[in-house]
Amino acid sequence: MRMTVDWRRAQVRSAEQIAEDVRKIEFDIEGDLPPFDPGSHTNIVVTIGGQRAVRTYTCIPAGPGRMAIAVKRHPNSRGGSRFIWSLHAGDRGEMTVPENRFELSWRAPHYLLLAGGIGVTPIYGMARTLAASGQSFRMVYGASSVAAMPFLNELRELLGDRLELFPADQGKTIDLAAEIAVLPENAELYVCGPLGMLTAVKQAWVRAGRPVSRLRYEVFGDNGKFAEMPFEVSVANKNVTVQVRPDQSLLDALIGAGVEMIYDCQRGECGLCAVQILELEGGTVDYRDVFFSDEEKHENRRMCSCVSRLTTGRAVIDIGYRL
Numbered sequence: 001m002r003m004t005v006d007w008r009r010a011q012v013r014s015a016e017q018i019a020e021d022v023r024k025i026e027f028d029i030e031g032d033l034p035p036f037d038p039g040s041h042t043n044i045v046v047t048i049g050g051q052r053a054v055r056t057y058t059c060i061p062a063g064p065g066r067m068a069i070a071v072k073r074h075p076n077s078r079g080g081s082r083f084i085w086s087l088h089a090g091d092r093g094e095m096t097v098p099e100n101r102f103e104l105s106w107r108a109p110h111y112l113l114l115a116g117g118i119g120v121t122p123i124y125g126m127a128r129t130l131a132a133s134g135q136s137f138r139m140v141y142g143a144s145s146v147a148a149m150p151f152l153n154e155l156r157e158l159l160g161d162r163l164e165l166f167p168a169d170q171g172k173t174i175d176l177a178a179e180i181a182v183l184p185e186n187a188e189l190y191v192c193g194p195l196g197m198l199t200a201v202k203q204a205w206v207r208a209g210r211p212v213s214r215l216r217y218e219v220f221g222d223n224g225k226f227a228e229m230p231f232e233v234s235v236a237n238k239n240v241t242v243q244v245r246p247d248q249s250l251l252d253a254l255i256g257a258g259v260e261m262i263y264d265c266q267r268g269e270c271g272l273c274a275v276q277i278l279e280l281e282g283g284t285v286d287y288r289d290v291f292f293s294d295e296e297k298h299e300n301r302r303m304c305s306c307v308s309r310l311t312t313g314r315a316v317i318d319i320g321y322r323l
């Protein structure tokens with residue numbers, strides 16, 4: 001059972017590569033489409049291995065009646081980015097009306113926006129909005145190289161010296177402690193990037209004595225420590241065993257087998273899809289969520305089925321432990 005089901009039919013208006021390994025897809029939406037804020041996301045129906053699945057992407061600014069996304073092609077894609085990259089003008093699809101769980105507060109005297117790689121998608125919209133409304137902010141943008149940074153020309157033009165780039169291939173690294181140290185009191189930090197970046201930011205923020213309520217983040221769900229391998233999961237008290245493919249999430253495998261699951265964000269943030277691990281054999285959990293604490297992850301007792309997976313082997317799980 002998904003929490004949000006406000007679907008619209010859509011048609012691809014344009015598809016173009018806007019940076020190394022990043023493709024922008026713009027859709028015309030049928031029916032009403034309310035205006036949406038930066039940080040909003042949409043859920044898109046994709047086809048993976050011949051099966052229907054849903055993937056979540058950040059909405060980037062687009063004209064009235066349109067939605068746009070920018071998607072990085074992942075070498076270890078579970079199938080979502082591969083499908084999106086196959087779309088061309090005229091293709092039809094389904095997507096949800098945007099929702100926002102990564103909103104600007106509009107209460108801070110200054111904002112620090114921090115983007116890592118394709119995590120720039122919500123940060124780009126925020127930078128445009130803050131610039132348009134004359135807010136005080138700085139944007140820090142890190143990626144493997146300048147060529148891998150979408151929206152770069154527009155951001156340079158719009159932000160001027162409020163933008164600083166950190167391309168790793170030029171040896172530039174972000175000094176998080178220094179960035180945080182110069183922020184005025186009550187400043188807020190918005191960060192979107194890979195799990196390692198988010199963890200480092202959270203630690204630096206807490207070490208600096210900043211209030212957690214003024215740090216907002218969003219993370220990709222596909223940042224594992226291990227390559228995706230197949231594994232097997234049996235559901236206790238149900239006669240169901242699924243083989244989870246490398247290009248598939250545990251959540252998708254369970255839904256595909258007819259197991260009724262509760263879920264929402266599909267990015268390891270909300271915890272609704274969490275399952276309890278009763279037995280684990282031959283592998284361990286590759287945690288890719290930000291819902292469980294480090295302590296909970298060490299216990300290997302629960303995992304978010306939308307993004308976290310087993311390295312290999314098999315597990316017995318309970319899906320109804322919270323009911």
Ligand code: FES
Pocket residue numbers: 263264265266267268269270271272273274289291304305306307
């Ligand atoms: S659906 Fe939100 S954490 Fe899995």
